[in-house]
Amino acid sequence: MTIVDIAKEAGYSVSTVSRVLNGRRDVSEEARDRIMRIVEAYQFVPNNNAKHLKQTVSQSILILVKGTSNMLFTNIIEVIQDTIEGSDYSLRVHYLDEDADEVKEAVRMCREHKPMGILFLGGNIQYFHEEFELVNVPCVLVTDRADKLGFRNLASVSTDDMAAAEMAVDYLFDHGHRDVAVIGGDMALSSPSKYRKAGAKRSFIKHGCEFEEESYAVARFSYESAYNAMNRMLASKRSITAVFAMSDVMAVGAMRAIFDAGLRVPEDISVIGFDGTLLADYYNPKIVTVCQGYEKIARKSIDLLFGMIDLNKPATHELVPFSLKNTESVSSI
Structure with missing residues (x-):
């Protein structure tokens, strides 16, 4: 037994x-x-001796993380580490640049380190189309959808990014805002950014507003990049009353740029983020944010991966509910 x-x-x-x-x-x-x-x-x-022996052979789970500034990923990794503590598995966390090819890296890591399974935190769907067939261990794509890829060894756990972004921008329109800007990732590199931009557009159309490309500022998922993107928006002299940032880290970068320009949040410009990290709770003002439920995402991801590794279960694709939290960084006009 x-x-x-x-x-x-x-x-x-x-x-x-x-x-x-x-x-x-x-x-x-x-x-x-x-x-x-x-x-x-x-x-x-x-059998602790047998457990130790198995760990020394190869019982590692590889986590490939895209980007080093994503607070959501940090929260997810902490929950995963806590969840598998005391199990037969050890974790290897490997960070990649936001623009890197995570699938190519997975192929290399499988060849050199032979992990039992892989968790991808962040991903570019195009890379999976191109090379994922070369990855032969159970995998889970975390915070992105893999249901349309059709790989038998690739499960996924994510939020409905399009619906969540639509709800976020709806919140701004419902508070009277019409001049809304969006700060998000590069469409060619970030699948969640593509879905979130589509959700924002859907909200604009619903409220009778045209979504102009000048309303979208491309940034990396980092404080500095979002800070620079917000400064570009402010320098354009466009009339902006609210900003939807596609991560809480981006929201903080945008807010810092607003403050440095001598403006206030939310009195002059309202800001809403995405992820629901602790960062949003402790910034001043607290950031209105789409809460993805990172604890549930983390535990569901590791359960799916263990099920595939240990019980030979098929890959499944889960959507985790989302909600809005906090009220301080958005005001009515």
């Missing part, structure tokens, strides 16, 4: 069984009771 056998009989993921065996609290009472009944029935005792 192994931890994988217990997971199969209990009907839960290996990560859930691992959390129960390690006395973790982030498990439902129903799951804990069922798993412990099976453990007691078979008098299962974890």
Whole structure:
């Protein structure tokens, strides 16, 4: 009897069984009771020596992270680390530039390090079309959708970016704003940015406004890049009363540029972000943001990956609910 056998009989993921065996609290009472009944029935005792031996062979999970300034990814990695602590797996976190080809890097890492599975935090769908067939281990694309790619070893967990962005811009229009600017990623490099821009456009049309390309400023998902993008917007002398930033990090960069220009948030320009990170809660003013539920995204992602690795489950594609939180960085006009 192994931890994988217990997971199969209990009907839960290996990560859930691992959390129960390690006395973790982030498990439902129903799951804990069922798993412990099976453990007691078979008098299962974890073999720490065998566990250590397996870890020294190759029991690593690779996380490929695009960009180094994405606070959402930082939050997700922390939850993943906490979730697999005490399991048979170890983590290898590898950071890439925002513009890098993550699939090419995955192919190289599989060849050199032979991970059991891969979590992609951020991705460019075009790269998956081109080379993902060369990746032969279970994978999960996190915060982006892979349902239309059709790979049997690629699951995904994400938010409905288009609907979430539409809700964010709706919030600005509902507060009386008509001169709305958008700061977001490069469409050719960021699939979420493409969906979020489409959602923003949908909101503009719904409210009888034309979405002009001059309203969209391209930036990397970093403070500095968003700061520079907002400065370009302000220098254009366009009449802007509100900004939708496609991440909380971008929102902070934009707000700093607004403050440095002698303006106020939200009295002069309102700002809304995206991600729902702790950063939004502790900035002044608190940033209105689309909350993606990063804890649920992280746990669902690792459960899907463990299910594919340990239980040979098929790849599935999950959408995590979103919501708006905070009220301080948007005012009515």
